[in-house]
Amino acid sequence: MKSKTMLYVRDHWQLYVVFLLPALALTIIFRYIPMGGILIAFQDYNPIRGLLGSRWVGLKHFARFLSSPDFLSYLSNTLKLSVYGLLWGFPVPIILALLLNRVQSPSIKRNVQLVLYLPNFISVIVVCGIVRILLSVTGPVNNFFGTQINFMAAPEAFRSIYIASGIWQGAGWASIMYTAALANVNQETREAAILDGANILQEIRVVEWPAIKDIALIQFILQAGNIMSIGFEKAYALQTDLNLPSAEIIATYVYKKGLLDGDYSFSTAVGLFNTVVNVIMLLIVNKTISKLNDEQGL
Amino acid sequence: MEKNHLIKLTYRDRAIIRIGYLLLAAFVISIIVPVLYIIVASFIDPVTLQNKGVTFDFDKWTLTAYERVLSNKAIWTGFGNAILYSVVYTALSVFITLLVAFPMSRPDFKGRKFFNILFVITMFFGGGLIPTYLLVSNLGMVNTIWAVVLPGAFSVWNMIIARTYYKGVPKELQEAAFVDGASEVTYFFKVLMPVCAPLIMVLSLWQFVGMWNSYFDAMIYLNDSAKQPLQLVLRSILIQNQPESGMISDMQSTAARAQLAELLKYATIIVSSFPLLVMYPFFQKYFNKGILIGSIKG
Numbered sequence: 121m122k123s124k125t126m127l128y129v130r131d132h133w134q135l136y137v138v139f140l141l142p143a144l145a146l147t148i149i150f151r152y153i154p155m156g157g158i159l160i161a162f163q164d165y166n167p168i169r170g171l172l173g174s175r176w177v178g179l180k181h182f183a184r185f186l187s188s189p190d191f192l193s194y195l196s197n198t199l200k201l202s203v204y205g206l207l208w209g210f211p212v213p214i215i216l217a218l219l220l221n222r223v224q225s226p227s228i229k230r231n232v233q234l235v236l237y238l239p240n241f242i243s244v245i246v247v248c249g250i251v252r253i254l255l256s257v258t259g260p261v262n263n264f265f266g267t268q269i270n271f272m273a274a275p276e277a278f279r280s281i282y283i284a285s286g287i288w289q290g291a292g293w294a295s296i297m298y299t300a301a302l303a304n305v306n307q308e309t310r311e312a313a314i315l316d317g318a319n320i321l322q323e324i325r326v327v328e329w330p331a332i333k334d335i336a337l338i339q340f341i342l343q344a345g346n347i348m349s350i351g352f353e354k355a356y357a358l359q360t361d362l363n364l365p366s367a368e369i370i371a372t373y374v375y376k377k378g379l380l381d382g383d384y385s386f387s388t389a390v391g392l393f394n395t396v397v398n399v400i401m402l403l404i405v406n407k408t409i410s411k412l413n414d415e416q417g418l
Numbered sequence: 419m420e421k422n423h424l425i426k427l428t429y430r431d432r433a434i435i436r437i438g439y440l441l442l443a444a445f446v447i448s449i450i451v452p453v454l455y456i457i458v459a460s461f462i463d464p465v466t467l468q469n470k471g472v473t474f475d476f477d478k479w480t481l482t483a484y485e486r487v488l489s490n491k492a493i494w495t496g497f498g499n500a501i502l503y504s505v506v507y508t509a510l511s512v513f514i515t516l517l518v519a520f521p522m523s524r525p526d527f528k529g530r531k532f533f534n535i536l537f538v539i540t541m542f543f544g545g546g547l548i549p550t551y552l553l554v555s556n557l558g559m560v561n562t563i564w565a566v567v568l569p570g571a572f573s574v575w576n577m578i579i580a581r582t583y584y585k586g587v588p589k590e591l592q593e594a595a596f597v598d599g600a601s602e603v604t605y606f607f608k609v610l611m612p613v614c615a616p617l618i619m620v621l622s623l624w625q626f627v628g629m630w631n632s633y634f635d636a637m638i639y640l641n642d643s644a645k646q647p648l649q650l651v652l653r654s655i656l657i658q659n660q661p662e663s664g665m666i667s668d669m670q671s672t673a674a675r676a677q678l679a680e681l682l683k684y685a686t687i688i689v690s691s692f693p694l695l696v697m698y699p700f701f702q703k704y705f706n707k708g709i710l711i712g713s714i715k716g
Binding site: 138142144146147152153156158167215219220233236239241248249250253258263288292319321353356375378384391395398 | 427428430431434438439441445446449452453455456468471472514515517518521522524526527528533536537540542543544546548549550551552553569570572577601602603606630631632634638649652653655656657683684686687690691694695698699702
């Protein structure tokens with residue numbers, strides 16, 4: 121058995137050396153070595169002394185984080201932002217694709233698509249810049265309504281701004297895969313449904329939904345499983361000093377504690393906590409969905 | 419069939435379809451209006467913009483914002499760096515991904531299961547910010563292009579997509595090539611790659627746009643302002659309200675500087691978003707194809 125493997129490797133060495141090695145090297149260096157670096161979460165890490173010379177402190181940093189009054193606030197900010205984001209954001213691409221699928225004229229359809237996909241090519245920074253301009257105290261939104269609300273300073277507005285601008289930027293692009301799947305709907309089923317006198321909602325349920333169900337489930341699992349890894353870049357770019365009570369999420373806190381304050385060990389502990397919660401979520405979601413969906417998980 | 423269908427629609431169905439079209443139209447308008455607003459506002463004289471907002475009195479229109487933005491060195495340096503990083507990252511990342519997907523797509527590849535687990539784990543678990551940062555800085559890559567380009571160069575997700583794509587390539591091609599005595603490398607470059615053009619196109623597009631629009635890695639690893647990519651320059655202008663000093667320093671009063679700084683934001687948004695937005699319609703035909711590639715379960 122062993123010699124068989126050796127023979128295979130000898131005959132196919134190119135597969136290992138040319139094809140596999142670059143990706144393997146990158147994975148080990150930039151993914152696995154930092155996993156070893158997680159150990160500093162259990163130390164009072166001192167960059168000069170290094171990993172071996174720093175003092176071990178056990179779960180001190182975890183205890184400090186979990187017992188701090190900020191902990192619940194950052195955790196709930198993170199969870200609310202992603203759960204609400206998922207609940208509001210997830211159906212929109214599906215609805216857009218279903219609507220787009222009903223547009224009869226090819227040229228209208230193409231132009232609508234062109235507009236829907238456009239915001240995906242605007243960067244996060246620019247989208248946040250536009251949001252800040254539109255919502256500023258003297259900006260067009262306030263002008264239009266004759267008000268002077270400082271939206272960017274209001275903690276209660278942060279989540280709505282974040283989620284709405286996320287849908288604005290991403291929903292069209294995310295609808296592409298549903299649109300592509302809808303191109304394969306079974307026309308015979310549609311004709312049969314219409315002959316049976318199905319109304320439009322019934323028709324969608326028996327004709328369109330089966331074509332997109334699998335993609336929707338996979339997307340849902342992936343998004344729900346990544347509930348804790350909500351993007352740093354956008355949250356950070358929409359933060360102001362005043363909206364922090366709802367805008368500070370774990371990712372931005374890890375960055376500030378670690379790289380701005382230099383509290384490496386504490387920041388690593390918070391990051392590890394976040395990752396572990398995320399993995400647990402993923403396992404739960406995958407298990408639940410596969411139970412619901414005839415044992416077909418990811 | 420469609421005609422019959424339309425005749426048979428009930429009053430309720432028709433109402434649902436109309437509401438649907440209205441929703442779609444509303445979404446399209448919500449994209450177009452802010453973009454048009456930014457474009458129009460970028461041409462308006464700063465004092466008028468602040469006092470009256472957008473106007474179509476063309477005497478109040480000016481190109482001053484564009485002159486200042488385009489004559490600013492930081493923007494151009496940013497463009498240059500962004501192009502450099504995005505091109506290098508895309509080439510490297512796509513090449514490595516295409517390579518490793520080849521053995522990972524072959525059922526006979528010994529060790530496939532093991533490497534697959536090794537790669538997939540990194541999609542869900544990692545060392546986090548600080549351990550990765552410490553590694554990159556220990557490797558001496560801080561303030562070099564490699565800090566931005568290398569750590570994320572291998573994408574497991576893209577590997578899964580490429581692998582799935584390869585599996586759709588007829589087996590006969592491979593068998594014929596090996597019967598003719600081709601090596602793995604020869605087969606890969608001479609036979610497999612030429613039939614993978616759509617895959618390569620789509621992966622390149624994703625990686626390029628992803629790198630072009632990101633700022634986090636550049637923010638933490640590149641302190642030297644001469645090395646910063648466009649998004650970081652944009653961040654100081656749009657988010658931190660710190661325009662490059664040369665852009666507004668000739669104005670006498672603080673108020674005038676503030677008005678001009680506000681106007682510069684609009685022009686900066688247009689100038690910085692222009693290249694991708696102009697190029698994007700030309701790539702549109704690849705989108706549907708690409709998403710079909712992407713939505714296949716690996």
